Amino acid sequence: MESTTCNGSEDSSPIFYLMGIPSLPESLFLPVFLIFFLIYLLILVGNALILVAVVAEPSLHKPMYFFLINLSALDILSTTTTVPKMLSLFLLGDCLLSFPACFLQMYLFHGLSCSEAFILVVMAYDRYVAICRPLHYPVLMTPQTNVMLAASAWLIALLLPIPAVVQTSQMAFDTIAHIYHCFCDHLAVVQASCSDTTSQTFMGFCIAMVVSFLPLLLVLLSYAHILASVLHISSREGRSKAFSTCSSHLLVVGTYYSSIAIAYVAYRADLPLDFHIMGNVVFAILTPVLNPLIYTLRNKDVKAAITKITC
Template identity: 85%
Template sequence: METTACNGSGHSSTIFYLVGIPSLPKSLFLPIFFVFLLLYLLILLGNTLILVAVVTDTRLHKPMYFFLINLSALDILFTTTTVPKMLSLLWLGDRFLSFPACFLQMYLFHSFSCSEAFILVVMAYDRYVAICRPLRYRVLMTPHTNVALATCAWLSAFLLPIPAVVQTSHLAFDNTAHIYHCFCDHLAVVQASCSDTTPQTFMGFCIAMVVSFLPFLLVLLSYAHILASVLRISSREGCSRAFCTCSSHLLVVGTYYSSIAIAYVAYRADLPLDFHVMGNVVYAVLTPVLNPLIYTLRNKDVKAAITRMTCPRDPKNVGKP
């Protein structure tokens, strides 16, 4: 790999400087800090409520909700990887990251992102079996199968980003490398290098296609079968019930891939750098904050479980009208 001259003497001495949003006035740092703090607290609260409700309520010990708690755990981990550093940047002006910290953040950010895409595919498969193979649902979606599917989703996602992260770590950087982003995103780190970055950019693009486009096709395939089965249902009540079982997941999938589309267009289109950064920030925050809202507002079982957990009935009033 050919490299241009760098001032850095080695990776151990490289410090990454997060530029953030370049044209953002300092007067807006505090208001934006409180906006992101509020969103982060909503993500933690909403997803923790779902986790506790599903784990403690035996009525929710079903495959669909088992995958839901995986999704909630991922949303908490995904945002915790990036948002606290963004808050620190806005509040304290803390823009520096060591070489290991930057690459750990990059690896975890992309691993959790991949995990979410794969869990959404597994949830789509669960809905496919529930609607298209209802008589075999209990046979196909056993606890052992559910754990195996979730484990495969997590392990695959933790393995896929490794080649890109390792190759990027071998690039040459100045002693102080400026990252035009709010956190260590792969493409932003690659662009901060003074090496030939073409192979890393191409590899990052290929991995992004594998972990976003391929899962999206699998989700579409599942819902094509679901739609075909629903259209064969003669009763309007049956169609409505089938649609209701998928509506929350469809909204989550729509939100997730809409945020990916925003981030992708922001990177690829000829837009100012601020739009590139904000596109990825929207992707990092939008889905995790909307997921708990979607599942608590549209899913009667989850809503009822959270209500029972947060507002327990007085035993003395049980049985009274």
């Protein structure tokens, strides 16, 4: 889709120029590249190990681990939409993105981030059924149901950003539009436009709130039921076992919403632009790099499967 430009031909597609971290001196580009490269490598290796371990180990062919490999796949895909371009920017100074490439990156980043929120809801529901309705668990969480839940989470999340992306693509941009960010984030692209940005900023904020708070509300509702059920377990060992099955998921949820909080505070607070950019970058990479560590350190079954594969 082509956009009307503020200067130049209306039929020409604008080129987007990524400003990266504006006040970062060039002498620090290489160290920043190395940090991001190491983080990206950890994300790829950690999540790939989880994928291989769950697929290869028959004892992990359970609903909880089926949703876990969905989470790992999302982490790999979401970071691959943004981090390679960031690495190219800091190492090679490759700052330019075409109009289609920028909007494709924007759509994939936000769509996959939304998918992660909904997969976390599905995982919370799985833990609710396992603890609150254990006798019905094999009937309720069949392979067909698991596939349907995961597919619904992916589909709904990938549909949600479409209106905002399409409307943003119809805004007016200069022939070379400067984006003050390391990748094509929705808000940064909107602010690069020379159209009125009020409606688009409001739409993006509303979608972000829905995607953030609705899944969080559903997760909290699931864990309220889980907590009530666990408190009715008479033995301390039983309560400890029930909580241990949820601990990894709770840590992942906490990490995901902590990164959202960092990005939100960086955006809303009266901070320099660099803090706004870094808050969003933290949101993009924090959860994907910590998820494999949480599940390999906290879950003995996953740890045993990965140890078996690597050794």
